[in-house]
Amino acid sequence: MSETCTNRSGMARPDVGGSRWPPSTRARCSRGRLRSRAFAPAPCARPPDLPARRGGSRRDGPHVGPTLDGAGTGRRPRPRPTAARTRRRGPAADAGTVPSIMTSLLVTGRTHSCGALRADHVGNDVVLLGWVHRRRDHGGRIFVDLRDREGLTQVVFGPDIDAAAHEAADKLRSEFCIGIAGKVIARGDNANPNLPTGAIEIEASTLEIFSQADTPPISVADDDRIDTGENLRLRYRYLDLRRPSLQKNFITRSKIAFVTRRTMTEQGFLELETPYMVKYTPGGARNFLVPSRLNPGTFYALAESPQIFKQLFMVAGFDRYFQITRCFRDEDLRNDRQPEFTQIDVELSFATPERVFEVMERLVANLWREVLGVEIPTPLPRLSWAEAMGRYGSDKPDRRFGLELVELTAQVAGSGFRVFEQAACVKGITVPAAHAAPLTRSQLDKLTDFVKKRENGGAKGLAWARIGDDGSFVAPFAKSMSEAAHKAIVAQMGAQPGDVLLFIADTWHTVHQVLCALRLELRDLLQLVPADARRWEFLWVTDFPLFEQRDDGTLVAAHHPFTSPRTDQLELLHSDPGKVLAQAYDLVLNGNEIGGGSIRIHRSDVQARVFEILGLSQAAAQQKFGFLLEAFKYGPPPHGGIALGLDRIAMLMTGATSLRDVIAYPKTQKGQDLMTLCPTPADDAQLEELFIRLRPLPGAKEGGESTEPSA
RNA sequence: GGGGUGGUAGUUAAGUCGGUUAUAACGCCGGCCUGUCACGUCGGAGGUCGCGGGUUCGAGUCCCGUCCGCCCCGCCA
Numbered sequence A: 001m002s003e004t005c006t007n008r009s010g011m012a013r014p015d016v017g018g019s020r021w022p023p024s025t026r027a028r029c030s031r032g033r034l035r036s037r038a039f040a041p042a043p044c045a046r047p048p049d050l051p052a053r054r055g056g057s058r059r060d061g062p063h064v065g066p067t068l069d070g071a072g073t074g075r076r077p078r079p080r081p082t083a084a085r086t087r088r089r090g091p092a093a094d095a096g097t098v099p100s101i102m103t104s105l106l107v108t109g110r111t112h113s114c115g116a117l118r119a120d121h122v123g124n125d126v127v128l129l130g131w132v133h134r135r136r137d138h139g140g141r142i143f144v145d146l147r148d149r150e151g152l153t154q155v156v157f158g159p160d161i162d163a164a165a166h167e168a169a170d171k172l173r174s175e176f177c178i179g180i181a182g183k184v185i186a187r188g189d190n191a192n193p194n195l196p197t198g199a200i201e202i203e204a205s206t207l208e209i210f211s212q213a214d215t216p217p218i219s220v221a222d223d224d225r226i227d228t229g230e231n232l233r234l235r236y237r238y239l240d241l242r243r244p245s246l247q248k249n250f251i252t253r254s255k256i257a258f259v260t261r262r263t264m265t266e267q268g269f270l271e272l273e274t275p276y277m278v279k280y281t282p283g284g285a286r287n288f289l290v291p292s293r294l295n296p297g298t299f300y301a302l303a304e305s306p307q308i309f310k311q312l313f314m315v316a317g318f319d320r321y322f323q324i325t326r327c328f329r330d331e332d333l334r335n336d337r338q339p340e341f342t343q344i345d346v347e348l349s350f351a352t353p354e355r356v357f358e359v360m361e362r363l364v365a366n367l368w369r370e371v372l373g374v375e376i377p378t379p380l381p382r383l384s385w386a387e388a389m390g391r392y393g394s395d396k397p398d399r400r401f402g403l404e405l406v407e408l409t410a411q412v413a414g415s416g417f418r419v420f421e422q423a424a425c426v427k428g429i430t431v432p433a434a435h436a437a438p439l440t441r442s443q444l445d446k447l448t449d450f451v452k453k454r455e456n457g458g459a460k461g462l463a464w465a466r467i468g469d470d471g472s473f474v475a476p477f478a479k480s481m482s483e484a485a486h487k488a489i490v491a492q493m494g495a496q497p498g499d500v501l502l503f504i505a506d507t508w509h510t511v512h513q514v515l516c517a518l519r520l521e522l523r524d525l526l527q528l529v530p531a532d533a534r535r536w537e538f539l540w541v542t543d544f545p546l547f548e549q550r551d552d553g554t555l556v557a558a559h560h561p562f563t564s565p566r567t568d569q570l571e572l573l574h575s576d577p578g579k580v581l582a583q584a585y586d587l588v589l590n591g592n593e594i595g596g597g598s599i600r601i602h603r604s605d606v607q608a609r610v611f612e613i614l615g616l617s618q619a620a621a622q623q624k625f626g627f628l629l630e631a632f633k634y635g636p637p638p639h640g641g642i643a644l645g646l647d648r649i650a651m652l653m654t655g656a657t658s659l660r661d662v663i664a665y666p667k668t669q670k671g672q673d674l675m676t677l678c679p680t681p682a683d684d685a686q687l688e689e690l691f692i693r694l695r696p697l698p699g700a701k702e703g704g705e706s707t708e709p710s711a
Numbered sequence B: 001g002g003g004g005u006g007g008u009a010g011u012u013a014a015g016u017c018g019g020u021u022a023u024a025a026c027g028c029c030g031g032c033c034u035g036u037c038a039c040g041u042c043g044g045a046g047g048u049c050g051c052g053g054g055u056u057c058g059a060g061u062c063c064c065g066u067c068c069g070c071c072c073c074g075c076c077a
Helices: A004-012 A023-038 A051-056 A159-169 A230-235 A244-266 A307-315 A353-372 A385-392 A441-452 A483-493 A508-525 A604-613 A618-631 A646-654 A684-689
Strands: A125-137 A142-148 A151-157 A177-186 A200-211 A289-291 A299-302 A320-328 A340-349 A382-384 A405-407 A425-431 A463-467 A500-506 A538-542 A547-549 A555-557 A584-589 A592-599 A639-645
Touching (some): A125 A151, A125 A200, A142 A177, A142 A200, A151 A159, A307 A320, A307 A639, A340 A353, A353 A584, A353 A592, A385 A538, A441 A508
Antiparallel strands (some): A463 A500
């Protein structure tokens, strides 16, 4: 990267060219004092009418709370907004003119949420507290949709209901935070069937404005109607989070956490905590580093996961552990990846894979039943890694649709078609006639381009065939291939008239990678999974390979180095370690990996052999994991566990399309928090205390530019 | 590190081949309105076209650089 010095300041002020703050705030800085006076609320003169006293209160005049212009007559000098950028709305109350809290509806408290009232409540005197969602002013009637996290309730103001409250309601604007007191009345013919509270409304006798609001940069009321840019949403995250759709997500997320805690506790698991600041572990995901002031020159790492600590809990005899915990990984972000994320972390002693599955299946069943009202049949289906790869080309197959991969290598041997004959592996997908209509010649050309792309696996090409109504085999390469091969392919793929057959011939790896990508592309292209279909295809993928081979031929742990081989394959560990299968498993939902785990090694001889295969010397293993190996000298129980990605589960359960919609304060793709403008350079004094000196930053000019934030 | 895509009023977007005063909707401000519920209606204000540089008589538009958002590869369970 060549932009880091400017980049450093850019981190502090992402939009270096423009002003960081919206015009309204700039206006506030220069004219705030004057404007504040104009909007100074009147002190509260008398206690509010409490609902119980409402009957006799109207004559006394309502408590109108602090109003915008005192008496609302505009007698106070009100500076005319002259500059283009001046906003109408000033900041909230000046200090010193805050109304006495003793007179506030705050003291009365709310009687109901804004989503609670129904026809049954007609006649009740109620107090509601919330935000102005929308205001509709008809002169003699002002309607306000009052919003809190539970819903919307229509409040109506009128001169005949309460003149002063009606007059004050004239000043209400979007997102003012207010309280109202009044009587629930039936709406009769005017009921709004689109609102759960639509059968009733509140005739407001009291209005209290807790705080005013500038015109918000994000329209809370329009919620899903306007797709506000991600940068604005993140800068004003607290407004974004006011949107009912996001509130729903976080209410769901909270339920998920609650049901998890209850279900795990019911199953005998203890909720135990592990440190976030831990020993740096090389390998795996990149760690965030935390310098230690008390130990100059040394660093903690932020935990990638509680992995080792939960295993030590097993050594400690806690038997069953779970934790809803944050994990930190300094890797590039994605739509479904954040640098800090939350895991449901689980470990149990005397574990077998089935015992882990049983526990997690109960959790899944409870979550879907209690959060979504959906029954998930258990046990969940299982598929070995080898079968998943063979049938779907993926270790996290989306099984909401078919299009399974069909092995054709044997069928095309000796077919005469060189492209197929010479390939190490040939596989195909059958697109049934019912879905094949969009696969026109030009569309097939596009799919050919698709499979050639590097990110999709980089196949050399896509071979296709169409089965004619008479069963004929129609393909560009048909004449290059024997009739017998046509028949063999059709038979193997179970092709019917009208079907379109797609083939990839290449290395085993390429064929599976490409067909996996192609399969998912066809899912979207042919709309094989309707977006509104709430289908939940869970799957355990089991028996992962213990090791993966790197390009240089060395083996690395596919899961992590403490993963146990299958007990029936300990011999292979010596004879052919590359073939050893692990007691490792993933939980997959609709093509998303939502969890993964393994049975751990508890035998020191097996662990030693695995380290040996990984090329880890005894000394190196001792240095990295000495404390764990030492612990395993003292009677470790056989154990294993799993971690579920809470964020991804929340994303799928809420139907959110991004992790950012289920994480309250997420980071951007560059890992920045646009609301707090983080990260920022550190004070030199702070660095000095840590004995840290910055190296020249990439792109820095000689002599170095200031890295101080310019804001 | 790489590929793609976007940045125009408070917001969401349009802006043709480089050419008059940069449009629209919503929002905002003022007036009217007693049954709306995305209220209606009349009037008004509102722009550093992300930023910097260049080409040109002339740049929102073309070129170079840069910042930021998003999607993806690499990376990462």
